[in-house]
Each structure stands twice: as C-alpha cells, then as structure tokens.
Amino acid sequence: MPAFGMLGVARFKAQLHTRETTPVKPYLTADGSYTFFSDTFGESFHSYSGARQEALGKFVAPTRLTDCATQASSLCLLDVCYGLGYNTAAALEMIWQVNPSCHVLVWALELEAAVPLAAVAQGWLSSWPQSIETPLATLAATHQVQTPTLEAHLILGDARQTLSALVNQGIQAQGIFLDPFSPPRCPQLWTVEFFQLLRRCLAPQGRLATYSCAAAVRAGLIEAGFWVTESPPVGRRSPGTVAALTQSEVLPLSLQAQEHLQTRAAVPYRDATGQDAAAEIVQRRQQEQQNSPLASTQAWKKRWLGNSSASPST
Numbered sequence: 001m002p003a004f005g006m007l008g009v010a011r012f013k014a015q016l017h018t019r020e021t022t023p024v025k026p027y028l029t030a031d032g033s034y035t036f037f038s039d040t041f042g043e044s045f046h047s048y049s050g051a052r053q054e055a056l057g058k059f060v061a062p063t064r065l066t067d068c069a070t071q072a073s074s075l076c077l078l079d080v081c082y083g084l085g086y087n088t089a090a091a092l093e094m095i096w097q098v099n100p101s102c103h104v105l106v107w108a109l110e111l112e113a114a115v116p117l118a119a120v121a122q123g124w125l126s127s128w129p130q131s132i133e134t135p136l137a138t139l140a141a142t143h144q145v146q147t148p149t150l151e152a153h154l155i156l157g158d159a160r161q162t163l164s165a166l167v168n169q170g171i172q173a174q175g176i177f178l179d180p181f182s183p184p185r186c187p188q189l190w191t192v193e194f195f196q197l198l199r200r201c202l203a204p205q206g207r208l209a210t211y212s213c214a215a216a217v218r219a220g221l222i223e224a225g226f227w228v229t230e231s232p233p234v235g236r237r238s239p240g241t242v243a244a245l246t247q248s249e250v251l252p253l254s255l256q257a258q259e260h261l262q263t264r265a266a267v268p269y270r271d272a273t274g275q276d277a278a279a280e281i282v283q284r285r286q287q288e289q290q291n292s293p294l295a296s297t298q299a300w301k302k303r304w305l306g307n308s309s310a311s312p313s314t
C-alpha cells in the first residue's frame with residue numbers, strides 16, 4: 001500500500017480538483033522522495049524505488065548533459081511529460097554543478113497544469129537548491145521563467161500537438177527526456193510518428209533518454225531514424241534506452257536486446273494523424289502483430305528470461 005507520510009490525500013484532492021483534471025495521490029518512494037499515483041492512467045509517476053534517483057539515473061546521466069555543460073556556455077533541454085519537474089530539476093542541478101554560468105533553455109511539455117503546481121505546493125522541489133526551486137515554482141505558476149542562467153517554458157496540452165509547434169520553431173535540444181506513462185497506458189507518446197517529431201528536435205550530438213526498454217519503443221525509435229542503446233538499470237533489473245542521431249554516439253545493443261527486436265514484441269505503435277485515442281493505437285498494433293512475419297516472442301522469453309511470464313514487453 002502507498003505510504004502517505006504526513007501528507008493528506010484530501011489536501012491533494014482539494015488542490016487538484018480546483019479544475020477538471022486527473023485525480024492523483026501522493027506516494028512516498030524508497031529514496032525518501034515523493035511522487036504521485038495517477039488513478040486515470042493506473043500508474044505511478046515514478047519508480048517506487050526512488051523518484052529522485054530515477055530522474056538522475058534514468059534521464060540526466062544517460063543524456064550526458066554534464067559533459068555538454070563543461071564544453072558549452074549554453075544548452076537546450078526538451079522535457080517531454082514534465083510532471084512534477086524532477087527531471088528538469090535534477091538536470092539543472094548537475095549542469096550548474098559543473099558550469100554555474102551555463103545558460104539553459106528548457107522546453108517542458110505537460111498535459112496537466114495542476115501536476116507541477118501541486119508538487120510545488122507540497123514543497124517537494126525544496127530538496128533541490130533554492131536557485132532551482134524558485135524558478136521552477138515560477139514556471140509552474142506562470143508557465144515561463146527567465147533568469148540570467150535559465151529560460152524555461154511550460155507548454156500545456158497534448159504533447160503530440162505541442163511538439164509539432166516546437167518542431168516548426170526549429171528547436172535543437174542537447175538532451176531530450178521522454179517520460180510518459182508506460183506504452184500500454186499512454187501509447188500516443190510512444191509512436192513512430194511522435195519519435196519522428198522528437199528526432200527533428202534533437203541536436204546532431206544530442207541524446208534522448210527514456211526509462212523504457214520495450215522492444216516496441218526501441219524498434220519505433222529505430223524506424224524514426226535513431227540509433228539506440230541500453231542505459232544502465234536504476235532501481236530495477238531492466239535497463240532504460242538512450243537514442244542518438246549518429247551511430248558513434250551509442251554502443252551496440254546487447255545480443256539479448258537485438259534478438260528481442262527480431263520478435264513481434266518489436267512491432268511499434270503507430271498514429272499517422274497524431275489524433276488517435278490510446279485504445280485505437282493499441283488495437284492497431286495488435287493487428288499488425290497478428291499479421292507480422294516476425295517470430296513469436298515466446299522463444300525469446302524462454303531463451304533469455306527462462307520464464308515466459310517475466311517478459312519486459314510483448
């Protein structure tokens with residue numbers, strides 16, 4: 001059961017129901033940091049092993065933003081599914097540790113304005129330095145912030161549409177954090193078409209990081225023109241994924257992961273119009289899997305996991 005600590009669920013509901021929005025509940029993760037659980041998506045916003053740990057280990061470290069910050073006076077971040085803002089907060093902390101004067105431009109995409117506001121209201125960003133908490137509180141409240149070292153924009157709406165607008169602005173991010181709810185729950189943001197938009201926003205030497213190691217996600221990224229590799233596991237056995245535009249930026253996938261891509265689990269999600277509902281996207285993929293010449297995933301599971309019920313993806 002979730003541990004709510006000193007936090008009152010009713011208090012959150014009161015805040016989050018001031019407008020039509022997703023009901024969420026607070027959840028204490030194993031590293032002592034809080035996250036939300038979404039009733040609508042049926043999932044936690046972060047891994048139970050640690051929300052802060054996840055931000056750093058699955059997003060900031062794999063994008064190698066600190067390497068970038070040591071060599072550049074400015075950089076650009078695209079945070080897809082900003083949520084509580086932990087990924088951006090962790091990135092700013094690491095960037096300014098190595099280069100305090102680095103100017104960071106953040107584009108943060110999020111559906112629900114109430115989520116970052118609620119995280120700020122509960123003081124959850126106060127575990128980062130005030131130089132980060134204060135501007136991110138302003139960002140949650142006014143959707144933009146400007147300081148001598150930070151320009152940030154919180155763009156509200158379905159990321160499929162808001163990202164299209166950013167592509168037209170020609171943004172080039174050194175780091176992209178891709179952090180939607182899981183592919184079966186939020187397939188809209190794991191499609192080949194969405195990845196193609198992300199590819200256009202990535203700087204030539206930039207890196208995209210996501211927590212997912214699903215074959216459908218990796219195959220979709222490859223089809224969209226990325227090179228992919230594993231990022232180290234954080235708080236669980238499965239690795240995440242890093243994607244880049246050039247092969248030299250990434251190590252080859254493990255044999256296990258390469259063979260996973262030869263199975264029907266690697267049929268990607270598709271959404272040609274960028275408008276389809278989650279159920280339609282899931283159903284379209286199931287149909288493509290049924291007609292696919294790719295091998296069933298069962299043999300792969302037996303070979304690598306020794307247990308057909310323990311697959312990371314189907």
Ligand SMILES: C[S@@+](CC[C@H](N)C(=O)[O-])C[C@H]1O[C@@H](n2cnc3c(N)ncnc32)[C@H](O)[C@@H]1O
Nearest residue numbers: 045081082083084085086087110111158159179
């Ligand atoms: C897994 S949480 C992200 C956690 C976040 N990165 C953080 O550090 O707190 C997923 C987020 O995606 C948002 N979301 C869901 N569907 C979306 C959509 N179609 N477009 C943009 N954001 C979406 C949810 O409101 C939620 O905040």
